[in-house]
Amino acid sequence: MQQKRTGAFRDKECTCWCGNKHEIYGGKGYTTIECQGHSDGKGGGYYKHVVLCKKCGKKSEFVE
DSSP, X not given: OOOEEOGGGXXXXXXXXXXXXXGGGTSOOXXXXXXXXXXXXXXXXXXXXEEEETTTOOEEEEEO
């Protein structure tokens, strides 16, 4: 699976395109709609986290 970081996952403050940030940084935050991961036990696997912005409703994804 190819690495992907969109919207809120682009920087350390989780800043959406609309300017919203994670609650820790004074923003409205996000709602997690999907979070999953898998390890193959050999140092490989994947992690996927998808959120919706509580300010504009746009979806952000983190895949690694």
